[in-house]
Amino acid sequence: MTIRPVTILGEPVLHRRADEVLAFDQDLKDLVADMYQTMDAAHGVGLAAPQIGVGLRIFTYQLENDDDVPARGVLINPTLTVGKISGNPPSVDDEVEGCLSVPGIDFPLKRAEWVRVRGFDVDGNALDFEATGWFARCMQHEFDHLDGKLYVDRLNARYSKKSKRAAKNNGWGVPGLTWMPGVDPDPFGH
């Protein structure tokens, strides 16, 4: 197992649709093991394969939930049914989201309170569960990565402007930038 560098906003693999996994083989198991190790080292609640530079439809998560779903898992080739998203402005106290690929900053964002997730585990067994609250948010965030979308692409006009300024100030938005969990300072101070 290897901790892999985490790609940053601007790396092309983060901004295009990832490909379906075709083979549930040892290479897939090795990749998923690296994703778990990288997620843990980065203190993330989720990690999508494009975040370690791999354009495949896989994400891992680590998040206690109220939905009777294991707190740690992987979704391969997932599909998502998303509940209604409120039109109210996002709460700056309770609805702030961050991303390992937009390191060190976070912004409020409305998400659906409920999703249904279907997909496969690393052995090819079917998974099918509902997620609510923060777990639902995590699922939406990670699934977006597989379609080349970052949470900053979903921000309202006010926060989008702030996030673009932050990206510019950090020199992001160009290919080739990464940070190394366990080596570079933890961007979110964990």
Ligand SMILES: [Zn+2]
């Ligand atoms: Zn993310």
